[in-house]
Amino acid sequence: MSHLSLAQALLDRRIGVIHGRFQILHNDHLAYLLAGKKECDHLVVGITNPDSCLTRGEEADPARSDPAANPLSFYERMLLVKCCLVDAGLREEDFSITPFPVNFPDLYGSYVPMDAVFFLTIYDDWGRRKLEYFRSQGLRTHVLWECSPESKGLSGAQIRQAMIRGEPWEHMVPESTAMLCRAWNIPERVRA
Numbered sequence: 001m002s003h004l005s006l007a008q009a010l011l012d013r014r015i016g017v018i019h020g021r022f023q024i025l026h027n028d029h030l031a032y033l034l035a036g037k038k039e040c041d042h043l044v045v046g047i048t049n050p051d052s053c054l055t056r057g058e059e060a061d062p063a064r065s066d067p068a069a070n071p072l073s074f075y076e077r078m079l080l081v082k083c084c085l086v087d088a089g090l091r092e093e094d095f096s097i098t099p100f101p102v103n104f105p106d107l108y109g110s111y112v113p114m115d116a117v118f119f120l121t122i123y124d125d126w127g128r129r130k131l132e133y134f135r136s137q138g139l140r141t142h143v144l145w146e147c148s149p150e151s152k153g154l155s156g157a158q159i160r161q162a163m164i165r166g167e168p169w170e171h172m173v174p175e176s177t178a179m180l181c182r183a184w185n186i187p188e189r190v191r192a
Contacts, residue, residue, distance in 0.1 A: 015116040016040030016142075019100045019130075021048050021156065023070050024181060025080040026173045028154040033081070034088060035144050036119040037095065044112050045081050046100020050074040054101035058126065069157065071190050074099060076180070083176035105133045114139065122146040163187040 018036035022029055037043045049055040049070050057065045072080070078097045085095055101107045108114065117140045120130055127146070134141050154172055162169035163186065170178040181187065 013041035014039075015042050015044060015113055016119055017044045017046055017100075017112045017116045018119040019046035019048050019102055021064065021070065022077045022081060023049075023072055023156040024159045024173065024186065025077065025084055025177050026154045026156065026159055028152075029156075030084050030088060030174050032121060032144065033085060037085075037090060039119065039142060039144075040117065041094075043090075043095040044116060045085075045095060045097045046102070046112055047074055047077050047081070047097065048100050048102040050099035050101065054099065054104060054107075056103040058103060058129065063157075064126070068190075069160070071160070071186065076184060080177055080180060083180065084174045087174060087176050102130060102133065105137050108137055108139075116140075117142050119144050123149050123152045160190045163190045 016036055016039055018033060020029060020032070033043070033045065049065065051074060052067075055065050055070070063069050081097055082092070086092060098111050100111055114137070118134050119142050120127060120134070121144050122128060122131065123146070131141060131143070159169050159172055162172070166187075169187075173181070
């Protein structure tokens with residue numbers, strides 16, 4: 001494919017942006033990512049709370065900025081997302097992964113294409129706050145689903161708590177997540 005053909009192919013794609021902390025990437029995260037991918041040709045996965053400088057407390061969800069709730073580095077989460085999406089059948093050229101400072105709307109344009117459709121789910125005030133952030137920037141949004149916190153399903157906090165208590169957690173995460181978390185000693189890290 002010539003460079004001009006590649007450029008045209010890139011311009012012709014429908015691009016979607018989806019985001020999450022993925023602390024720790026679990027089966028419901030994977031379902032969310034795949035639901036977003038069904039809506040576009042190329043999915044940009046924004047990893048929120050990428051580092052301590054781009055993490056800020058949120059009244060709508062104060063725990064999300066707690067260091068104990070963010071045990072994995074950006075790099076580790078990037079690898080988890082990449083491995084899980086490839087294992088689920090996506091080609092690497094079908095998605096990109098980038099930091100996404102969700103708490104800093106003025107910085108979005110430095111990380112993601114602003115003309116994309118921004119996907120999200122809403123379970124609580126934090127989901128509604130993110131929708132406000134997106135709308136404040138004039139972004140096109142698509143709510144994949146909205147339900148109560150009780151209907152949410154899995155959370156990264158549940159996985160981390162199971163690790164802390166020494167309970168089984170591998171069944172709640174994709175196989176590659178379990179393999180990498182064991183290799184990186186994540187259960188020991190969250191217990192510490």
